[in-house]
Amino acid sequence: MKVLYLPAETGTGHNMRALAVAAKVRELFPESEQHVYLGSKSAVFTPMFEAHGVQVHVAPAERDHANTSQLxxxxxxTTYVTGYLDRTFISGDRMLNAVALIASVRPDVVVSDYNVAASLAAEVSGVPHVLITERYDFTLGQLDNDSLVEAGFIIGDTDEVDAIRSSLTTLFDWVTRRARAVLTDKPTVDQLDCGTPVFRAIAAGNGHFVGPIVRDACAADPAPREEVDERFGLAGSQYIVAGFGGTTMFTENKDRLLANYLAAFEKLRAAHPQARLVVIGRQEFTEDIDGVVFLNYVTDWHSLVKHAKVVLSPPGWISVTEMAVMNAPVAYVLSGRDEYHELEAMRRLALLGYTTVTEPDAATLLGILQDAFSASDTFTRTTTEASRAIAPTSNGAEVAAKLIGQAVAEARAHAEPAGVS
Known part of the structure; x- marks a missing residue:
């Protein structure tokens, strides 16, 4: 079996899911040949894929979606389709590049992680494809115009925005119907998902909620606290992990969130002088602040998270699934309402029972930290209950790998001439 992974190029979560699935495919189908095309953080992910025997193909140019405003x-x-979608998810250049790569690799199956250009390329090339998606529709399909206005966007022509939305849903519906299997790591919430393409795929039988598609390290025992302390300089502390990386629509939101993280932490230390703050931000830092550890990107953050007193995290879905498996004491933070691509995730997380805050000021963040540092275990119990819905099993990557193998077997059987067994 030859597999070609084409994860979306907008963030590291898509790469992480492909990595988790590739590791399980190697375990279950040791004779398989695997390829991946990386358009995001290739320097970080290339050795991680190669460690599992995956041949890596790197995009000629990578775009940083974490530290530049997208909208x-x-x-x-013009601003949304031409200026954003056309250079990310629905790109003729990316589709043709994928067609060329498929012709070169000649895979038995293309595995697209929310990469519509890859799904289209597979269909054009006549190769079966499996869609892995953290979304039940394109983001805009689950947000109405009022939500966009409330988020601070200016809509001049509502009919035009409605046309964009309906066109995107039509395209995503076609992709899900053409996929041999649609795999999602998001549990269905009826009030958000009814009528969406992935909801219909699940009802039709080719869609599957497989659980969290994460690496085995998430469920493994953490490294000893002493090792974490030595690596990150955290000895003798109770520490907070605070993230604000990932794809960003407006960089000023990240800047404001970081400032409020630091202000809340400074006030917390008056009552908890042993507290430390670990900031992970997908960028290089020059700040030197007492009690604060700044990190760019940590691929093996599991032990760091598992020993944390509390985690403050954006609702990037791969982080959500990893922390659910780790049963991390987490609160989800959205830096701005105009980070429209994460509004749906925040609504889902709130409905599942997590603590969620949008555009929090320092006082709001301080309240969350104080709850987490209090003697009561209420905060931990709340996150544990919510995490069960996200992670009913410890790892859906094995389920995904089996379904990919099944899709290849069925495609081969269908291609055999009549009477041949």
Whole structure:
């Protein structure tokens, strides 16, 4: 079996899911040949894939989606479709590049992680494809115009935005119907998902909620606290992990969130002088602040998280699933309402029972930290109950790998001439 992974190029979560699945495919199908195309953080992920015997193909140019603003305040066809979607998810350049790569690799199956250009390329090339998706529709399909206005966007022509939304849903519906299997790591919430393409795929039988598609390290025992302390300089402390990386629509939101993290931490230390703050931000830091450890990107953050007193995290879905498996004491933080791509995730997490805050000031963040540092275990119990819905099993990557293998076997059987067994 030859597998080609084409994860979306907008963030590391898509790479992480592909990595988790590739590791399980290697275990279950040791004779398989695996390839991956990386357009994000290839320097970080290349050795991780190669460690599992995956041949890596790297994009000629990578775009940093974490530290550049993706949108403007006006929301219309030019700014959203031409200026954003056309260079990320629905790109003719990316689709043709994928067609060329498919022709070169000649895979038995293409595995697209929320990469519509890859799904289209597979269909054009006549190769079966499996869609892994953290979304039940394109983001805009689950947000109405009022939500966009409330988030601060200016909509000049509502009919035009409605046309974008319906066109995207039509495209995503076609992709899910053409996929040999649609695999999601998001549990269904009826009030959010009814009528969406992935909801319909699950009802039709080719869609599957497989649970968290994460690496085995998430469920493994953490490294001893002493090792974590030595690596990150945290000896003798109770510490907070605070993240604010990932794909960003407006960089000023990240800047404001970091400032409020630091202000809340400074006030917390008045009552908890032993506290430390570990900031993970997908960028290089020059700050030197007492009690604060700044980190760019940590691939093996599991032990760091498992020993943390509390985690403050954006709702990037791979982080959500990893922390659910780790049963981390987490609160989810959205830096701005105009980070429209994460509004749906925040609504879902709130409905599942997590603590969620949008555009929090320092006082709000301080309240969460004080709850986590209090003698009561209420905060921990709340997150534990919510995490069970996200992670009913410890790892859905094995389920995903089996379904990919099944899709290949069924495609081969269908291709055999009549009477051949």
């Amino acid at each position: 403007g305040r006006s929301f219309d066809w």
